[in-house]
Amino acid sequence: MRVQNNITIFSGDTRNNAQAEWENKEGTDSRGQKGSTIYAGNFLREFPMRERIQQKRAQAQQRAMKIVQDAWDGDRQLDDEIKMREEESEALREENKEVLDNLKDVNQRMEELRRTFGVERDSEEQRELEHMISVRRSPCLDTSESTLTEYQKRALELEKQAAGYRKQLAENNGIIKENSEVAKAIRKERLKSHVMVDAQGEAEKVMESSRDEIVGLVMEEAKEHLDEEQEEKEEQAEAIEEKKEEQEEIQEKRDEREEELEALIEEMPVQEMTDLQQKVDEVRLQVQKVLAEANLAVEDVKGVKVDASV
Numbered sequence: 481m482r483v484q485n486n487i488t489i490f491s492g493d494t495r496n497n498a499q500a501e502w503e504n505k506e507g508t509d510s511r512g513q514k515g516s517t518i519y520a521g522n523f524l525r526e527f528p529m530r531e532r533i534q535q536k537r538a539q540a541q542q543r544a545m546k547i548v549q550d551a552w553d554g555d556r557q558l559d560d561e562i563k564m565r566e567e568e569s570e571a572l573r574e575e576n577k578e579v580l581d582n583l584k585d586v587n588q589r590m591e592e593l594r595r596t597f598g599v600e601r602d603s604e605e606q607r608e609l610e611h612m613i614s615v616r617r618s619p620c621l622d623t624s625e626s627t628l629t630e631y632q633k634r635a636l637e638l639e640k641q642a643a644g645y646r647k648q649l650a651e652n653n654g655i656i657k658e659n660s661e662v663a664k665a666i667r668k669e670r671l672k673s674h675v676m677v678d679a680q681g682e683a684e685k686v687m688e689s690s691r692d693e694i695v696g697l698v699m700e701e702a703k704e705h706l707d708e709e710q711e712e713k714e715e716q717a718e719a720i721e722e723k724k725e726e727q728e729e730i731q732e733k734r735d736e737r738e739e740e741l742e743a744l745i746e747e748m749p750v751q752e753m754t755d756l757q758q759k760v761d762e763v764r765l766q767v768q769k770v771l772a773e774a775n776l777a778v779e780d781v782k783g784v785k786v787d788a789s790v
Contacts, residue, residue: 533694540690544683547735551679558666565659570653579652583645590638597631605629613639 599606609632616639628636 495735529698532697536694536697540687540693544686547683547686548679555670558670562663562666565663565665569656569659572656575650576649579645579648583642583649586638586642586645590635590642593631593638599631605631608632612636616643637759 594601594606612628613636616636663719
């Protein structure tokens with residue numbers, strides 16, 4: 481039995497192969513058989529999906545095997561039936577040989593009996609015997625028997641044995657004929673039905689249906705994962721947009737403060753600006769004087785803050 485299920489599943493990274501995941505390409509394998517290649521993404525790395533695919537494939541193979549096995553069993557039963565009838569017929573033919581030998585022996589004994597009693601073939605006694613034998617063989621004839629001679633009595637006993645053998649031969653030959661006709665009819669119907677060929681076709685249909693189910697399963701799973709990733713990307717884009725808007729608001733506030741400061745500086749009189757600078761210079765000189773008196777280096781007082789408002 482040859483049951484094929486050509487499905488190729490490519491499991492790359494869904495984030496880098498989003499477009500490829502939706503491609504369902506009809507191709508051919510190395511043997512020229514049509515199959516399907518599905519780019520389903522890395523979700524097939526998950527054990528449950530592989531398990532579901534393997535389970536569906538195993539179930540389909542089991543159904544296909546059962547179809548072929550049932551057809552094979554039925555075909556084998558027909559073979560067994562033919563073989564049984566042929567063996568039976570052969571046994572009956574062998575039995576017929578023995579029965580014919582016995583019948584031949586009875587006929588010889590009847591001939592010897594006739595000679596022993598000195599009865600001629602065309603005598604009245606012989607004709608009466610043959611008439612009585614015919615009566616026994618054909619129920620439609622008169623079955624009344626007259627007074628029998630000793631020869632006729634013994635001859636009729638032998639005839640009774642011969643009749644049993646002939647009956648057995650007829651029954652055996654009837655069975656042999658029936659067996660031959662049945663075997664011939666089985667062979668004839670087998671040629672018409674193509675049981676195994678039909679079963680193979682049905683099994684392939686089961687596997688083809690399973691292939692379609694697996695493709696649908698993979699495609700549905702791929703769609704779900706792509707939808708999830710798309711939703712995640714949209715959420716990330718929304719977060720980035722919100723962060724961008726927040727930064728723009730901060731920049732706007734900073735620009736507003738700088739504009740206010742520039743406006744304030746422009747509004748401040750020149751004299752006030754000069755006085756402020758002199759005050760800062762005086763504070764700086766005082767600090768340098770103190771440092772000089774304390775014999776300290778400027779580097780030793782790093783981090784000291786000067787309040788320009790003093």
